[in-house]
Amino acid sequence: MDEVSGAAMLVRRDTFEQVGLLDEGFFYWEDIDWCKRIKAAGWKVVYLPRAKVVHHHFGGSSGEVRPLTHLASLRSTHYYFRKHHGALTALLVKTTLVLREAVHLLLAAITLRRERLRLRLNSLRGALNP
Known part of the structure; x- marks a missing residue:
């Protein structure tokens, strides 16, 4: 284990x-x-x-995704990979996370879900600005 x-x-x-x-x-x-x-x-x-x-x-967990918690999760993921797997892997992970957030942002915009749109937009901003 x-x-x-x-x-x-x-x-x-x-x-x-x-x-x-x-x-x-x-x-x-x-x-x-x-x-x-x-x-x-x-x-x-x-x-x-x-x-x-x-x-x-x-x-x-209530199952509800809170914006600050979500952003902290993204930042912790990036930090873990930078700390244990180096800068290149961390960059690849961060790129993947940003792309995932962008896809979720697009889906939220298409389905007109304001709360999810706001969450993903804030997460994307936070992921781009550590």
């Missing part, structure tokens, strides 16, 4: 001390980045599929 979700992760104190804390440059992908750093430091990342975690309060 290369990475596990940070929503339910147990980490040894020794690992914290060696690897450090989560990278605050991320809004998303921080758990994947951390697992990658943990493995690079020689520790194991183990997934226990039978373990269950129940969130009793605050629920999960």
Whole structure:
């Protein structure tokens, strides 16, 4: 297993001390980045599929895409690839993300969905201006 979700992760104190804390440059992908750093430091990342975690309060995602959250996700994706795979890969990922946002923007314009149009336009602007 290369990475596990940070929503339910147990980490040894020794690992914290060696690897450090989560990278605050991320809004998303921080758990994947951390697992990658943990493995690079020689520790194991183990997934226990039978373990269950129940969130009793605050629920999960409503399914609604919020503009700032969406933009943070795009920026975190780009940051992860730049950090772990280099500038060229990050550029390819960013180009792909911008093209995807442009397609969604076009579809929103065609279907006249104002909220989605606004979301995608803001995301496209944000993706182009880090």
